[in-house]
Amino acid sequence: MVGTGCRIVYGKADISLNERAENFTSDNTAASPEEQEKTTEPAAPDDALVQAPSALLMEASTGTVIYEKDSDTRRSPASITKIMTLILIFDALENGTLKMDDLVTTSAYAKSMGGSQVFLEEGETQDVETMIKCIVIASGNDASVAMAEHIGGSEQEFVRQMNERAAGLGMENTHFVDCCGLTESTDHYTTVRDIAIMSRELITKYPKILEYSSIWMENITHVTRQGSKEFCLTNTNKLLRSYDGCIGLKTGSTSLAKYCVSAVASRNNITLISVVMAAPDYKVRFKDAAAMLNYGFSKCSFYTDENPEKLPQIEVRKGTKPTTEIKYEKNFQYLSTDGKTIGEVERKLNLETQVQAPVKEGDVAGTLEYYQNGQKLGEVNILFSETIEKATYKNCLEKLLKLL
Known part of the structure; x- marks a missing residue:
């Protein structure tokens, strides 16, 4: 699984994609090669706007909900779970208990994760920044569990912290069982509204995540007892290539969750979060997300008073x-x-x-x-x-x- 010819590429840069990038596995379950999908015409604000059963569009700076459809039904989020995992990672970076250059060791348990992974070996060490990239770009389940164990001591304790953080954000219809969304437990659930809430928390409190979530491809280096080899991380969010202004954030798919996405796009100082859950296929997932973004950008305008009058004593x-x-x-x-x-x-x-x-x-x-x-x-x-x-x-x- 050695990636070649891979380099750091941000956003919609015009690049030559290698065969690995075109056929990369979608996060958590295998999927067919994903083609570019473009939706350019804003649609009417009714249930016909999206095909997926649950969807929501939120403006990031104010938290205003612009469009919603079945927004509070509990569903499996698959790898969108990792948004909360990333929040806890950045919380630890902010409070000083974690540093970007800290080394994280992969356990046998973390290595054993199935689904989407970056193929970390038992005993392999990577710094925190590399692990973040593995999680947000390639949706690595192994990297997620390794970080959970490093921060919480165990995945179970880390998940407890995830649920505590979710409650603090007012995510009333969310409960996590694992840190990566690979579980098939029906006790692992959230809603499009709650996904939008935690996505907003991540990108507004820790905007640096958008530097990582906008990377299309990047090499990492595995250093193990077998030697050193490169591995190419390829972003699972195809909207980075097909939607003008897309800068992240996270996709998810399992047989239980079907196809989900929380997409972030920014135009003219307006940042929107478009969340889709339980889409029947990957094309609908991205088409629905783009349709909501188009609708939002066609309807939203923003006023900011940058220079209010000077106040007297x-x-x-x-x-x-x-x-x-x-x-x-x-x-x-x-x-x-x-x-x-x-x-x-x-x-x-x-x-x-x-x-x-x-x-x-x-x-x-x-x-x-x-x-x-x-x-x-x-x-x-x-x-x-x-x-x-x-x-x-x-x-x-x-x-x-x-x-x-």
């Missing part, structure tokens, strides 16, 4: 300081899904010129409201930047002495 009466700084909680964003371009937006500042001490850092001082044609689009909170206590008699005396 506020007078603090009877405080230990005479004034306080204030700040916006965040930049205001508004997503329109009616297919119309957002025109001129008006702003209305609601803010008192003075407040009574005490004031606490982070408390709401006022709001900045946004309107279009008299209709309110939303608002952003204005917060106190510091805590100012109420002045005591001692404070007043000290202040008087300074003046004298």
